[in-house]
Amino acid sequence: SQQGEEDPQALSIQEGENATMNCSYKTSINNLQWYRQNSGRGLVHLILIRSNEREKHSGRLRVTLDTSKKSSSLLITASRAADTASYFCATDAQASGGGADGLTFGKGTHLIIQP
Amino acid sequence: NAGVTQTPKFQVLKTGQSMTLQCAQDMNHNSMYWYRQDPGMGLRLIYYSASEGTTDKGEVPNGYNVSRLNKREFSLRLESAAPSQTSVYFCASSEFRADTEAFFGQGTRLTVV
Numbered sequence: 001s002q003q004g005e006e007d008p009q010a011l012s013i014q015e016g017e018n019a020t021m022n023c024s025y026k027t028s029i030n031n032l033q034w035y036r037q038n039s040g041r042g043l044v045h046l047i048l049i050r051s052n053e054r055e056k057h058s059g060r061l062r063v064t065l066d067t068s069k070k071s072s073s074l075l076i077t078a079s080r081a082a083d084t085a086s087y088f089c090a091t092d093a094q095a096s097g098g099g100a101d102g103l104t105f106g107k108g109t110h111l112i113i114q115p
Numbered sequence: 116n117a118g119v120t121q122t123p124k125f126q127v128l129k130t131g132q133s134m135t136l137q138c139a140q141d142m143n144h145n146s147m148y149w150y151r152q153d154p155g156m157g158l159r160l161i162y163y164s165a166s167e168g169t170t171d172k173g174e175v176p177n178g179y180n181v182s183r184l185n186k187r188e189f190s191l192r193l194e195s196a197a198p199s200q201t202s203v204y205f206c207a208s209s210e211f212r213a214d215t216e217a218f219f220g221q222g223t224r225l226t227v228v
Contacts, residue, residue, distance in 0.1 A: 004157075031214060042119075042205060042219035043158070088157060092213035101165060101212045102148045102173055107157040 004032075004089040004106030012112040019076040021109040023089030024069075030092045032065055033103065034074050037086045046074075046087075079113045086110045117141050121206050121220035128196040128227045136191040136223050138206030146209045147189035148173075148217065149181060151202040158205065164189055165212060196227045 007022045023032070031050045035043040049056045049065045049072065056063045062075040076083055090103040122137045140147065145166050150158040150173075160173030164183040178200060180192045189208075193200060203224050207217040 033216065035219075040222075042221045043207075043217075045216040045218070048216055090217075101146070101171065102150075102160040102163045103158075103213050103217060104160070104174075105150075105158040107155060 004091055004104065006087070006089055006106040006109040008109060009107070010110045010112070012114060013079060014114050015079055015081055017079055019079050019083070019111055019113075021074045021087050021111070023072045023074070023106055025072075025089075025091050026070065029067075032063075032072050033090045034061075034063060034072075035088045035090060035105075037088065037108070039085075043088065076111075079111075081113050081115050084111060084113045119206055119208055119218050119220040121204075121223050123223060124221065125224050126226070128193075128225065130196060130198060130227060132196050133192065133194050134196065135193075136204055136206070136225075137188070138190065138220060139188045140206075140208040140218070141187065142208060142210075142218065143186070144208035144210050144218075145186070146212050147183065148207045148209075149179070149189070149191045150205045150207065151175065151200075152205060152222075153202050161191065161204075196225075198227045201225060201227045 004023050004025045033048045034046040037043045060077045065072045086108040088105050088108045090105045119140045147164045149161040152158045159175050162181040164170045167186045182190050203222045206220040209215045209217040
C-alpha cells in the first residue's frame, strides 16, 4: 500500500514563483527522499533527508521533515519552466511493513510552471 | 557512465505470452529493484534484490519472477502476461538498500492485449 501521500495532486504556478509540495506518511521511517519525473522518463533523485534531520537544502530546493506529524515538504524557489514535472516522495518500505527493503512512493504532485 | 539500462523500451504482448525485461547497472550497486507505475498510482515495488543471489517480494509480486544474474544484472520475467500487467516498468539500483538514493532506468512501456 502507498506509504506517502503527496498534496496537492496538481499545482500550476507562474515562472519565478515558489512551489511547495507536501508529503504525509503513515509509519516510522529511517529516511525520506524526493524524486522528480519528467514526462515519459525515469525518476531522478533530488534529495534525501534522514529521520534525525529537520531541514535540508540543495540549490533551489528546500526540504523539511516533521517526524512528529509524519510529514515532509518540498519547496522549489524561483521556479523555472524546466521544473515542470511530477514530484514524488518516497520512504523506506521496510519501515512501512512492505515486506521488502525498497522505497515506497506516493502518487506524486504534478507541477506545471507557466512561462 | 550509462547508469541503469533497461531493455526493451517498448513491448506489446498478447495475453498468455511470456517475456523477460532486462536491467543492468554499471555503478557497482548492491541493491536492485523492479517497480511498476500505473496512472494515478505512483510506483509500486514488485521485487527487490539486496545482493547477488538474493531476491525478495515487494508489494505486487504476483505474476512475476526475477533473477539476480550477477551484481550488474537483474531481470524481470512475465511467464503468462495478462492485461492487468500493462504498465510502465522501472528498474532501479542503490548502493545499499533504501538508505541511499536510487538510480532509475528510463522505463519499459509494456502493453498486454
